[in-house]
Amino acid sequence: MKLSRRTFLEGVAALSIAVSVPAMAHAEDLKMGLLVPGSVSEEGWNRIGYNALKGVEEQLGAKISYVELQQNPASFEKAFRDYASQGYKVILGHGFEFQDAALEVALDYPDTYFLISSSSIHEGNVIGLNTDTSQPFYLMGVIAAKMGRKAGLVGGMEIPPIQQAFAGFKNGAKSVNPDFPISEAYIGNFTDTTAAKEAALSMISQGADFVVPNASGATVGGYQAISESGPDVRSFSIFSDFTPVAPNNILGLYVADYAQGVVEVVRTIKDGSPPTENVVFGLKDPKVMSFTFRDDGPVSVPEDIRAEVKAISDKIAAGEIKTGE
Incomplete structure (x- = not known):
């Protein structure tokens, strides 16, 4: 069967729409990155950060990624920029040492939220997370x-x-x-x-x-x-x-359960109501902190x-x- 040029172009346009709609939906998927100062394979602080990332994946359906870093501020900034430039909505720097790099990069990516563990900061889209032990x-x-x-x-x-x-x-x-x-x-x-x-x-x-x-x-x-x-x-x-x-x-x-606390913060970001101050988890947050006999x-x-x-x-x-x- 022979197609006219108009019929062909209409078919191409329809195909383009069919392809672009899923692509747009994919672009709007929640994506979260994690920066840890060491290996997530070891029990302890870095594993907690990884557990938080996995919790966001499992409970909020996010696409996730993480990078293990040494104590090198230049690598912190590069990792933040890499994730932000790829459209990651949330990036967790798991430690106070990531704060300065986040503040530097956040200026260029106002639509990305930079969460910093063990920090008391709240400047625009840079939000500190703390647990009051x-x-x-x-x-x-x-x-x-x-x-x-x-x-x-x-x-x-x-x-x-x-x-x-x-x-x-x-x-x-x-x-x-x-x-x-x-x-x-x-x-x-x-x-x-x-x-x-x-x-x-x-x-x-x-x-x-x-x-x-x-x-x-x-x-x-x-x-x-x-x-x-x-x-x-x-x-x-x-x-x-x-x-x-x-x-x-x-x-x-x-x-x-700091990991669950991170999940709850990311949930508020996903829902469009991010924290308006630095986050301090405490006994008021039963999903995060418990003391039992x-x-x-x-x-x-x-x-x-x-x-x-x-x-x-x-x-x-x-x-x-x-x-x-």
């Missing part, structure tokens, strides 16, 4: 001061997130007993489990009957020391469930103290108690 640690401090004689805090490195957590613990304890003794030590890294264990044992030998280690990968060493010291030394499981390491010592569990150990938190802690938790969530100041 002082809040659950405040509750731990209250319990320690009501049930114990002395507390010990073992940190990895003296950096703001750990200092913030420990400040919360100390403020919580002091709210019960201003003279409650608390010792504090840092091992100088996040990998030396032996050093964390020795620091905890030293505190226990000096009378600490509540010990909380907070040293990332080295944390398990602290729980080993607690377990070996018998059930009279108590603790709280933080970030992950360390009950198998110290089954007779852990009274409660603090979990921060154990009932299956040899020692548990008495019901009257649990009721007091619940009331305090509600006040913290409502902003009536400042935990990290």
Whole structure:
């Protein structure tokens, strides 16, 4: 059959429309990129960033990509630009070190949102995300001061997130007993489990009957020391469930699902109502932060103290108690 030129051109036009509509829809798909300062194959901070990315993919249907970087600010800026130029709507720089690069690139890509972990910034389309760990640690401090004689805090490195957590613990304890003794030590890294264990044992030998280690990968060493010291030394499981390491010592569990927090922030961006200030996750965000008690150990938190802690938790969530100041 012979086609006229007009019929041919109309057919081409129709085909163009049929092809361009899906292409336009594809261009509008939510795309999210992730920059991490290391490998996502290792448990810890970088894996949390990757879990956030996967959560956005699974819950919001986003197309995702990530890049593992060394501590090189020039590579940070290049990675941000690469993603933004490819139409990525959201890019998460997983660490405070990405903030300056994001601020530089964001000026050229006003329609892209740059989320920065462990940052308190909000400048245009650059939004900081933080988890206020002082809040659950405040509750731990209250319990320690009501049930114990002395507390010990073992940190990895003296950096703001750990200092913030420990400040919360100390403020919580002091709210019960201003003279409650608390010792504090840092091992100088996040990998030396032996050093964390020795620091905890030293505190226990000096009378600490509540010990909380907070040293990332080295944390398990602290729980080993607690377990070996018998059930009279108590603790709280933080970030992950360390009950198998110290089954007779852990009274409660603090979990921060930062990854889900990121998902919720990206959801607001997708829905057209992005955050108007830097984001701070806390006890007001039950999808992100939880503090629960154990009932299956040899020692548990008495019901009257649990009721007091619940009331305090509600006040913290409502902003009536400042935990990290």
